Amino acid sequence: MKSGYILIILLSAIFLAGGIKVSELLREAEFYTKLKNDFVRCDLCPNTCVLKDGDTGTCNVRQNLNGTLYSLVYNQPVSLNIDPIEKKPLYHFLPGSKVFSLATVGCNLNCNFCQNWTISQSAPHEVQTYEATPEEIVQMAKDYNCKSIAFTYTEPTVFFEYMYDIAKIAQENDLKTVWVTCGYINEAPLRKLAQFIDAANIDLKGFSEEFYTTYTTGHLDPVLNTLQVAKEEGIFFEITNLVIPNGNDDPKMIRAMCEWIKQNLGDEYPLHFSRFFPNFKLTNCPQTPAKTLKQAYNIALEESLKFVYVGNISTISEDTICPNCRKRVIIRSGYTILENNLEEGNCKFCGETISGLFINEKK
Ligand code: SF4
Numbered sequence: 001m002k003s004g005y006i007l008i009i010l011l012s013a014i015f016l017a018g019g020i021k022v023s024e025l026l027r028e029a030e031f032y033t034k035l036k037n038d039f040v041r042c043d044l045c046p047n048t049c050v051l052k053d054g055d056t057g058t059c060n061v062r063q064n065l066n067g068t069l070y071s072l073v074y075n076q077p078v079s080l081n082i083d084p085i086e087k088k089p090l091y092h093f094l095p096g097s098k099v100f101s102l103a104t105v106g107c108n109l110n111c112n113f114c115q116n117w118t119i120s121q122s123a124p125h126e127v128q129t130y131e132a133t134p135e136e137i138v139q140m141a142k143d144y145n146c147k148s149i150a151f152t153y154t155e156p157t158v159f160f161e162y163m164y165d166i167a168k169i170a171q172e173n174d175l176k177t178v179w180v181t182c183g184y185i186n187e188a189p190l191r192k193l194a195q196f197i198d199a200a201n202i203d204l205k206g207f208s209e210e211f212y213t214t215y216t217t218g219h220l221d222p223v224l225n226t227l228q229v230a231k232e233e234g235i236f237f238e239i240t241n242l243v244i245p246n247g248n249d250d251p252k253m254i255r256a257m258c259e260w261i262k263q264n265l266g267d268e269y270p271l272h273f274s275r276f277f278p279n280f281k282l283t284n285c286p287q288t289p290a291k292t293l294k295q296a297y298n299i300a301l302e303e304s305l306k307f308v309y310v311g312n313i314s315t316i317s318e319d320t321i322c323p324n325c326r327k328r329v330i331i332r333s334g335y336t337i338l339e340n341n342l343e344e345g346n347c348k349f350c351g352e353t354i355s356g357l358f359i360n361e362k363k
């Protein structure tokens with residue numbers, strides 16, 4: 001079934017469900033501090049926006065109203081879809097399964113290459129949104145036989161309260177949860193969220209502070225901290241690095257990134273290099289040459305990372321290779337699994353355990 005068709009059915013269901021009270025669309029935010037004169041400081045992400053009465057944060061979805069900070073997007077998804085889990089990308093997590101995917105508007109970064117800028121950079125009143133409670137989201141995921149629910153497309157951190165409630169109910173219903181994120185979140189909310197997140201794809205957008213400030217408006221260190229805390233909290237994650245010509249494609253930068261991953265996270269977390277296509281404010285930048293991606297791939301292997309993939313181009317590396325016997329344990333074509341040679345997470349040829357989650361076991 002085509003995902004567009006599924007989307008129409010889902011939205012019909014939501015319109016029928018309808019009837020959410022206005023009070024349920026305006027949810028007091030978590031993680032903020034009340035200041036003098038009805039100012040507040042949002043402590044959810046490293047931007048730590050200080051807002052006077054009436055102000056909305058950088059993410060467009062958290063507003064100070066009379067000295068109380070509210071989430072403006074609770075119960076209001078902007079995008080709902082059923083995706084292959086490989087699209088997140090997650091290659092070591094329930095391969096071949098369907099994931100119920102949702103987003104609200106808003107993002108705490110402003111990447112000049114954003115592929116979803118029409119929703120990530122919008123405010124709630126600027127685009128058509130829908131109504132769905134966490135219970136309705138979980139029920140739809142079950143109705144469509146999805147194994148997991150993903151918070152994705154924009155930056156889920158900014159709809160923290162909605163994501164958290166959905167994730168909690170999802171796990172109570174034996175669904176897994178997936179956080180697809182830029183990793184720009186403060187430590188306290190991350191640790192709170194972690195108890196209800198099974199897997200994540202975390203962007204490491206480049207490996208210099210200059211790249212982060214120039215291309216994303218964020219900073220590198222908070223993202224590195226998120227990766228380390230996610231490891232500590234036992235979230236299984238994969239890392240994505242979008243390779244942008246003349247931006248973050250310097251081989252020295254890529255090698256330094258791989259070294260940092262190896263030293264601080266180990267060699268088991270999959271790394272995806274992704275091909276850039278011109279978009280948003282970077283329409284004059286060419287797509288990433290195949291040879292640049294191949295070079296990045298080779299550097300990661302030289303640095304002894306065990307699982308390295310290249311996305312948005314099918315000719316370099318989309319299969320999972322057993323790090324012990326070097327046989328192909330998962331053979332892919334795009335988002336499709338052609339062959340799965342894993343037995344309960346182990347290589348069927350040599351018995352090596354492959355990192356990730358390959359059977360739908362309880363957490
Ligand atoms: S979540 Fe939004 S309001 Fe809060 S600090 Fe980040 S950008 Fe600012």
Ligand code: SF4
Nearest residue numbers: 107111114120154182
């Ligand atoms: S963090 Fe992601 S959603 Fe947000 S602007 Fe950057 S690329 Fe877009």
